[in-house]
Amino acid sequence: MKYLPLVWHNMWRRKVRTTFTLLSIFIAFLLFGVLMTIRATFSLGVDLAGLDRLMVIHKISIILPLPASYQAQLKSVPGVDVVTHNTWFGGVYQDPTNFFATIAVEPEPYFGIYPEVHLPPEQMKAWLADRQGAVIGVELAKRFNWKIGDRVPLKSFYRQKNGSDSWEFNIVGLYDGEQGLDKTQFFFRYDYLDEARNPANGAGTVGWYVIKIKDSSKSKELATTFDDMFANSQAETKTTTEKGFIDGFAKQVGDIGSIMIAILVAVLFTMLLVVGNTMAQAVRERTSELAVLKTLGFSNATVLALVLAESMFIAVAGGGLGLLTAWAIVSRGDPTGGLLTPFLLPNRDVVLGVALMAVVGVAAGLLPAAGAMRLRITDALRKV
Amino acid sequence: MSFFTQVIAVSWLNLRTISQRLGSSAVAVIGIAGVVIVLVAVLSMAQGFFAAMTAAGAPDRALVFRTGADDEMTSGFSGPEADIIKQAPGLRHEGNEVLAAAELFVLIDLPKISTGTPANVPMRGVEPSSFPVREEARLIEGRMLRFGTNEVVAGRAATRQYQGLKVGSEIKAGQTTWRVVGVFESRGSVAETELWCDVHFLQGAYRRGNTYQSVHARLESPASFTQFKDWLTSNPQLKVSVKPEVEYYMTQSQTLTRLIRTVGFSIASLMGIGAVFGAILTMYTAVSTRTREIATLRALGFNTVSVLISVLAESFGLAAIGGVLGGLIAYFGFNGFETSTMNWQTFSQVAFAFAVTPRLLAQGLGYALVMGVIGGLLPALRAARLPIASALREL
Numbered sequence: 001m002k003y004l005p006l007v008w009h010n011m012w013r014r015k016v017r018t019t020f021t022l023l024s025i026f027i028a029f030l031l032f033g034v035l036m037t038i039r040a041t042f043s044l045g046v047d048l049a050g051l052d053r054l055m056v057i058h059k060i061s062i063i064l065p066l067p068a069s070y071q072a073q074l075k076s077v078p079g080v081d082v083v084t085h086n087t088w089f090g091g092v093y094q095d096p097t098n099f100f101a102t103i104a105v106e107p108e109p110y111f112g113i114y115p116e117v118h119l120p121p122e123q124m125k126a127w128l129a130d131r132q133g134a135v136i137g138v139e140l141a142k143r144f145n146w147k148i149g150d151r152v153p154l155k156s157f158y159r160q161k162n163g164s165d166s167w168e169f170n171i172v173g174l175y176d177g178e179q180g181l182d183k184t185q186f187f188f189r190y191d192y193l194d195e196a197r198n199p200a201n202g203a204g205t206v207g208w209y210v211i212k213i214k215d216s217s218k219s220k221e222l223a224t225t226f227d228d229m230f231a232n233s234q235a236e237t238k239t240t241t242e243k244g245f246i247d248g249f250a251k252q253v254g255d256i257g258s259i260m261i262a263i264l265v266a267v268l269f270t271m272l273l274v275v276g277n278t279m280a281q282a283v284r285e286r287t288s289e290l291a292v293l294k295t296l297g298f299s300n301a302t303v304l305a306l307v308l309a310e311s312m313f314i315a316v317a318g319g320g321l322g323l324l325t326a327w328a329i330v331s332r333g334d335p336t337g338g339l340l341t342p343f344l345l346p347n348r349d350v351v352l353g354v355a356l357m358a359v360v361g362v363a364a365g366l367l368p369a370a371g372a373m374r375l376r377i378t379d380a381l382r383k384v
Numbered sequence: 385m386s387f388f389t390q391v392i393a394v395s396w397l398n399l400r401t402i403s404q405r406l407g408s409s410a411v412a413v414i415g416i417a418g419v420v421i422v423l424v425a426v427l428s429m430a431q432g433f434f435a436a437m438t439a440a441g442a443p444d445r446a447l448v449f450r451t452g453a454d455d456e457m458t459s460g461f462s463g464p465e466a467d468i469i470k471q472a473p474g475l476r477h478e479g480n481e482v483l484a485a486a487e488l489f490v491l492i493d494l495p496k497i498s499t500g501t502p503a504n505v506p507m508r509g510v511e512p513s514s515f516p517v518r519e520e521a522r523l524i525e526g527r528m529l530r531f532g533t534n535e536v537v538a539g540r541a542a543t544r545q546y547q548g549l550k551v552g553s554e555i556k557a558g559q560t561t562w563r564v565v566g567v568f569e570s571r572g573s574v575a576e577t578e579l580w581c582d583v584h585f586l587q588g589a590y591r592r593g594n595t596y597q598s599v600h601a602r603l604e605s606p607a608s609f610t611q612f613k614d615w616l617t618s619n620p621q622l623k624v625s626v627k628p629e630v631e632y633y634m635t636q637s638q639t640l641t642r643l644i645r646t647v648g649f650s651i652a653s654l655m656g657i658g659a660v661f662g663a664i665l666t667m668y669t670a671v672s673t674r675t676r677e678i679a680t681l682r683a684l685g686f687n688t689v690s691v692l693i694s695v696l697a698e699s700f701g702l703a704a705i706g707g708v709l710g711g712l713i714a715y716f717g718f719n720g721f722e723t724s725t726m727n728w729q730t731f732s733q734v735a736f737a738f739a740v741t742p743r744l745l746a747q748g749l750g751y752a753l754v755m756g757v758i759g760g761l762l763p764a765l766r767a768a769r770l771p772i773a774s775a776l777r778e779l
């Protein structure tokens with residue numbers, strides 16, 4: 001501790017260099033934070049998907065509907081806990097570029113199957129009492145400034161019996177959940193859709209089934225059982241775990257996310273390498289000073305610690321501020337207006353960032369410091 | 385010695401001696417090259433996607449959807465309605481045939497070659513008139529599909545991205561088996577991601593009855609659009625909306641292009657700031673190692689402006705090297721790279737190639753030079769203001 005002033009003064013002997021080194025590291029870690037956020041977006045929340053949930057979709061394509069009668073058949077299979085279904089509504093609010101997911105669900109089974117989606121019980125009660133009720137994510141509510149009690153019109157490719165394509169909903173609840181959950185979805189009651197829609201618009205069909213099974217290790221066998229049940233029927237099915245499904249969906253978005261991230265990671269590491277080199281340079285040019293310290297009786301270990309403390313300080317101060325700023329920017333929300341969902345900096349990546357700072361600090365200080373430690377005093381002093 | 389010869393002499397001296405400061409100069413060059421790579425590579429992705437989408441549009445073509453539908457996926461109308469649409473004025477005729485095609489647009493699951501995971505490949509049910517409507521579509525392998533059968537022709541980009549699309553192979557989808565008999569190209573546009581089959585066969589396979597999703601029409605000229613549109617939208621038998629094809633594909637590309645551009649620009653500007661810091665560091669180091677040299681020059685009578693410009697010239701030169709290097713890496717690393725992604729409007733796949741255009745390269749180089757000038761400014765001022773006497777004394 002008593003060497004702190006020495007480290008401090010050493011660091012600021014070249015103010016310009018230290019300042020810009022700090023700034024460079026700051027930028028590098030700011031970038032790192034933003035990058036990890038984008039990476040999380042492109043993986044579409046795969047980490048949260050449950051293994052005990054299976055998705056049953058139409059074998060040819062998810063856009064084709066499945067008969068509603070499958071629900072009872074699926075429910076009768078031993079090992080199945082809950083069967084519910086979702087239907088993609090394709091709702092558009094005012095302008096088609098205002099994209100968000102609109103899905104018709106069965107309220108109670110849906111929220112039962114997804115315990116990570118939190119909805120206050122009294123709002124659930126209100127939903128069950130209002131056929132036109134809708135429950136939306138807190139982020140979606142923030143985006144359009146919707147509150148409980150608002151009446152929201154959406155257009156859809158589904159027509160009502162009277163031929164209109166405009167549907168009205170009452171916001172009755174806001175759901176929330178842990179980090180990484182998609183909080184931009186719009187859920188409403190399937191019975192509203194099914195009773196009001198024009199029978200030509202697929203009456204008696206649903207989009208896909210979500211099944212909660214009792215034992216997640218049985219998912220493979222059950223998936224085969226389900227698909228065999230409907231083989232050679234009008235609508236054959238394909239069953240995957242929810243994780244597999246979302247993973248597949250993320251893969252459809254495909255390379256574009258991974259390419260962007262690969263480019264950025266490569267560049268980020270180059271930047272860190274360059275900055276590390278500058279820091280190492282700052283130590284190298286002081287070799288003779290370190291020799292003087294050793295002449296004065298400083299032990300090898302102390303010299304090493306002094307040098308390392310300096311480079312660690314720069315790495316941690318610059319990097320910490322950078323990560324903090326990234327976090328502040330990310331929590332202000334998505335700059336593209338809803339395209340990047342979920343938009344958050346995962347905790348895991350914050351830890352990774354801190355580890356990276358330590359690596360940069362040690363790597364930049366260690367080599368020159370070790371060199372200084374091994375130095376023969378006489379050699380070093382002669383160098384001047 | 386005139387002012388200009390002074391400037392040139394000192395600048396030349398600086399540029400020639402860069403090789404002695406390789407280490408720190410590399411910092412600036414690498415930093416700037418990195419920024420240019422990211423900027424050009426990411427934007428070339430947006431550019432390629434945008435080009436694939438917009439190449440599908442032609443000014444003399446229009447699309448007819450059901451009112452309220454914004455894309456082919458969500459639109460739909462009956463066979464008789466499609467027949468009425470084909471009677472609209474303003475359509476081009478070729479012999480007895482009217483150049484308008486009622487089509488279906490569905491998705492089919494095919495595994496991607498790169499990952500083996502299923503992807504939503506668009507499948508279009510076409511009529512014989514679909515081909516003269518899109519005159520740019522050209523068969524490059526195999527033969528044309530026979531109408532009334534399960535034959536399909538596949539877009540060239542689709543055959544490179546998804547498995548099982550070789551001529552002669554079969555695709556099983558549900559209870560239908562499709563036979564690939566040919567491959568077509570279409571100016572590298574999004575149509576090349578599609579599989580085309582007989583619309584009537586597709587109606588049966590997807591149980592669509594006698595319905596269609598869109599009518600693709602070729603007009604007598606771009607100017608006939610208003611006439612065509614007014615007739616359709618004022619017809620009491622129809623509830624349709626009409627869009628120029630160019631505008632339709634432009635809208636379709638918007639979401640993703642905007643996403644990539646936002647990400648690309650914000651990352652590149654952040655990195656740009658970092659690279660400017662790198663350049664400043666480099667130039668400060670360059671100036672401080674040459675303190676005595678610079679002071680000597682000043683003592684010999686070189687003026688401050690020439691010293692200032694010489695430092696700027698060095699930083700500008702390093703930036704130019706970085707810019708060119710980054711541009712070259714981006715060009716050789718990414719131009720023409722083929723990939724596919726999902727179009728969020730229809731959830732269907734779009735295959736496209738990265739397009740590193742001269743304009744993007746110029747943009748990258750310009751950005752690099754700006755970084756060089758900004759990075760050199762402060763150190764140049766410092767060099768110019770060195771007090772001669774004390775600087776000469778420095779070690």
